[in-house]
Amino acid sequence: MYLKRLIHRIAHSPILDKIALAIVIVLLLFITAVLFGQIKTLETSMEDVSNSLMVDKEINTLFSQYDLMESAEFRSVILKDSTFEESYIDRKLESDRTLRTLYDLAKDTPYQNASLDSITQLKDSLHVTLTALHGKIRPSQADSTAMIYVEKAAAILKNLRGIKTNMLDHNERLLQEHLGTYRRLTFLTPLTTLILALFSIVVFTVAYFRLRRHKNQIESSEALLQNIVQSTDNIMNYYEPIYDSNETVVDFRIMFANICNRDYLNLEPEDIIGKPISEVYPFVLENNELERMINCYLNDETIDFEREVFVDGEPYWFHTFVRGMDNGLLEVVRNKTDEYNAKEDLLQLNEQLEVQNFIMSEAKKMAKIGSYTWDMENDKAELSENFYRILDCEPGEFEGSSTTYQSFVHPEDIQQYEEFSSWLNEIKKPKEHVYRIITKKGVVKYLRSKGQFVERDGQTVKIGVVQDVTDQIKYENDLKIKNLELERSNEELESFNRVASHDLQEPLRKIQMFISRLDETDKNTLTTKGREYFDKISFVAARMQSLIRNLLTYSRIGSGSNDFEKIDLNEVLKKVHEDFLERIGDVDAKITSEKLPTVPGVFFQLEQLFSNLISNALKYRNPIVTPKIELTSEKVSHKEVPVKFIKPAKEYYKITVSDNGIGFDNENAETIFEVFQRLHAKNKYSGNGIGLAICKKIVENHHGYIHATSELGHGSSFIMYLPA
Structure with missing residues (x-):
């Protein structure tokens, strides 16, 4: 496991550390090889020295044997004693063994081998000579030829001694060479070992510190990587x-x-x-x-x-x-959740943007609005598609510029248009301008234009919008005419009011005065038919006076009153109840109400409103039941108001006046609020058909709405919505 980690670290170490480590390993192997070689050389040198000494020893031993052999034979010749034969044979065998030993020791030395070959030959000659000499020995007398063999043996021994001397000299030289080599090796081997060891230590030290630094860097990198991974x-x-x-x-x-x-x-x-x-x-x-x-x-x-x-x-x-x-x-x-959600949101926003762009485009078409961007320095303009349509042109039909656009300006307005453009370019402030154009189809249109100046890429650019206000100006002109007509109508109405309030009522008052005097003095002198006619004249005169009074009331209820104040409807109902107290008692009617709210309004108009509604309920009561009138109130949101009208307030008070009278057909729910509209005969129910019209006008003057629901024989309900 450790070797695997070591190899893994080596494989992932920097290249320089790999080279250094490789050098260290090579040096170790080299040092080992050198030391091994030097030791082997030293051993060889020692063996060579030892071999030389052994050769020297064996040479001396061999020639000693030869000397002894010669001495033994000569003694036997001189002394005529054959007892020395056994000694000679021992010496010969010993010399042969020594010679073989020398052959083994000198096998790697050609010179010594050659010398040994010569010794072998001389040794054999010596043996033959000495053997022959031994055969010449007689116990009683000396052999005459013995001396010849003695001399021959002496000559052989002399040659052997010469070879010995040469072999010893050669061996001495080899010994000195081996000793020199040995001394040199014994000096260089420790020195080389020391130098290589020191160099190896240096390399190991450098490699160690580099590896340690590399290890620290790896640990720092691992710590940094760990922090990065965790963060x-x-x-x-x-x-x-x-x-x-x-x-x-x-x-x-x-x-x-x-x-x-x-x-x-x-x-x-x-x-x-x-x-x-x-x-x-x-x-x-x-x-x-x-x-x-x-x-x-x-x-x-x-x-x-x-x-x-x-x-x-x-x-x-x-x-x-x-x-x-x-x-x-x-x-x-x-x-990627946020990114995915953002992508989904972006898709939704793009869809919404497309819808908004479509809505904006359609809105521009409906509102007849176009836009433009004018590069004043280069006199180039970009017009919106709807701007081209306002000019009755296809989008992009012409390249926008001041020259091309001025060709559409009405000739009567061109001077005004140019003067306004020059003035606007000088002050560089947005301002509206209305002028006429003649479209491609020859149609005259009024345009309202407004632009402002902005800086874009270091250049002044004018951006703005134009709107086709032809219909609006036509409507404004029509409205001016109608306003003039309304002013004349109002003047005529004022004149009518003056006539109705004075000129018409004055003769009527005189007629009623004369009727009163006739009633006091001459009515009883009239015939029955005359008195009947007289009563009809008196009734018609009273009805005429009531009609004129109601018309004056209706005409004086104006819209947009600025004198609204907080009105407690409970006080209004209390005042109306007091006015109808006698009438309520006559018909035994019962009026019940919840706590009514306080609303902004005009007191006398609200009093007129409740007075007319309660009077109506008393007038159209069911004769077979006790009249009951109920007033309820609740606060509702403008969204809960079931009818469509302009609703300036967010909340309204829903006030309902219900009765159990004769009711009416619900198909006439709208008709009953028109002036002079009656659902019953004049001779059956009094009135002139203005009361409910007055109620509607009062409610509308208070920015509210009134409507009615009913069913014949089951009473009626008048429902009002007044701003809270």
């Missing part, structure tokens, strides 16, 4: 494969997981390390993700894919990058 916004996990019995990858085991697993998936890193990913992340079993990860590991690939994961029921979107490594998989998961 990143991405999930970073490392997996190792899990094999089945057939050595097939079937899953992966989590070996490292950063803290983002807790942030995004609510999984503690310590709790999931060592577990299979299919157990911790069961969603990898969907969409063949696990198979893709296995193939990624086996093929050493990089893949990426998106997945939707539900955490505590909430959907999250993750983009996953998986990379195959030597011993596992590295997975980096980026949270």
Whole structure:
């Protein structure tokens, strides 16, 4: 395990450290080889020295044997004693063994081998000579030829001694060479060993400190990488494969997981390390993700894919990058939920923008509005599509400029248009301008234009809008005419009011005065038919007076009154109840009401309103039941008002006046509020058909609305909405 880690570190160390480490290893091997070679050389040198000494020793021993052999034979000749034969044979055998030893010791020395070959030949001659000499020995007398063999033996021994001397001299020289080599080796071997050892120590020291520095850098890098991995916004996990019995990858085991697993998936890193990913992340079993990860590991690939994961029921979107490594998989998961949601929001915004652009385009068409951007320096203008349409042209039909556009300006307005444009270009402040144009189709239109100046890319640009106000100006002109007519009508109405209030009532008052006097003096002198006619004249005169009074009341109820004040409707109802107290008592009517609200208004108009409604309820009562009049009130939102009219307030008081009278057909619910409209005969019910019209005008003058619901024989309900 340690060797594997060491090899792994070596494989991942910088190139210089690899070279240094390789040099150290080579030096160690070299030092070992040199030391081994020197030791082997020293051993060889020692063996050579020892061999030389042994050769020298054996040479001396050999020639000593020869000397002894000669001495033995000569003694036997001189002394005539044959007892020395056995001694000679021993010496001969001993010399032969020594000679063989010398052959073994000098086998690598050609000179010595040659010398030994010569010795062998001389040794054989010496043996033959000495043997012959030995045969010449007689116990009683000396052999006459013995001296010949003695001399021959002496000559052989002399040659042998010469060879001995040469061999010893040669061996001495070899010995001195071997001793010199030995001395040199004994001096150089420790010195070389010391130098190489010191150099090796230096290299080891440098390599050690470099490796240590590299280790520190690796530890710092690992700490930095760990901080980066833990502080990143991405999930970073490392997996190792899990094999089945057939050595097939079937899953992966989590070996490292950063803290983002807790942030995004609510999984503690310590709790999931060592577990299979299919157990911790069961969603990898969907969409063949696990198979893709296995193939990624086996093929050493990089893949990426998106997945939707539900955490505590909430959907999250993750983009996953998986990379195959030597011993596992590295997975980096980026949270794209916000980006995905932003994309969805962007799509929705784009859809909304398209709708808004469509609405804006249609609104411009409906409002007859166009826009433009005018580059004043280059006299180039960009017109909107609707601007072209206002000119009765196709969008982009001509290139916009002041010259081309002025061709559309009405000739009678061209001078005014140019003067206004020059003035506007000088003051550079937005201001409206209305002028006429003649479109491509020859139609005269009024345009209202307003622009302002802005700086764009260092240039002054005028942007603005134009609106086709032809209909508006025509409407304003028509309105002016109608206002003039209304002013004349108002003047005529004022004249009518003066006539009605004075000129018409004055003769009527005189008629009533004369009727009163006739009633007091001469009525009884009239015939029955005359008195009948007289009563009709008196009734018609009273009705005429009531009609004129109601018309004056109706005409004096104006709109847009500025003298509104807070009016307590309970006080208004109390005043009306007092006015009708006698009449209420006559018909035994019952009036009930809830607490009514306080509303902004005019007291006498609201009094007239309630007076007319209660009078109407008393007038059209059902004769067979006791009259009942009920007033209720509630506060409602303007959205709860069921009728369509201009609603300036957000809240309204819904006030209902209900009775149990004779009622009316609901088809006439709108008609009864018109002037002089009656649903019953004059001789059956009194009145002139103005009362409810006055009620409607009072309610409208208070920015409210009134309507009625009824059913014949089942009473009526008048419902008012007054601003809160």
